[in-house]
Amino acid sequence: MYTEKSFVLKPKDATKNWYVVDATDAVVGRLATRVADVLRGKNNPQYTPNTDSGDFVVVINADKVKFTGNKLLDKKYYRVSGYMGGLKTRSAKEMLELAPEKVIMEAVKGMLPKTSLGRKQLTKLKVYAGENHDHEAQKPEKMEV
Numbered sequence: 001m002y003t004e005k006s007f008v009l010k011p012k013d014a015t016k017n018w019y020v021v022d023a024t025d026a027v028v029g030r031l032a033t034r035v036a037d038v039l040r041g042k043n044n045p046q047y048t049p050n051t052d053s054g055d056f057v058v059v060i061n062a063d064k065v066k067f068t069g070n071k072l073l074d075k076k077y078y079r080v081s082g083y084m085g086g087l088k089t090r091s092a093k094e095m096l097e098l099a100p101e102k103v104i105m106e107a108v109k110g111m112l113p114k115t116s117l118g119r120k121q122l123t124k125l126k127v128y129a130g131e132n133h134d135h136e137a138q139k140p141e142k143m144e145v
Helices: 029-040 091-096 101-107 117-124
Strands: 018-022 056-060 076-080 085-089 124-127
Touching: 018 029, 029 056, 029 076, 029 101, 076 091, 076 101, 085 091, 091 101, 101 117, 101 124
Parallel strands: 018 056, 056 124
Antiparallel strands: 076 085
């Protein structure tokens, strides 16, 4: 009896493309889901869950993203120093003013697997607050969100 074999992508056979996403007036969560899918490689026909088959994504204008509803004031970002009483809290509005790149990085990080593969895929995300980025040499394609 003949059974057809499944296709398994090897990491050396994966082709890595570069994409640029303009985050102007994009909703953070919707932008993050689209970017996370591209980082994981779910937009490729050769998608293999246990292989890093995703593409590189450069996000520009991270300081111009939007939040829906009251999230700008109600959403909180936490970090802990490790000491007693070392919990630091910032609202989404404060984070957009101080570090707009971290807003998108945290949103995408939450949508990737919590494994070593997910951490490796997150390194392929490059976020910039302004219009300029350092990846012109890679000839990134424009991607609509």
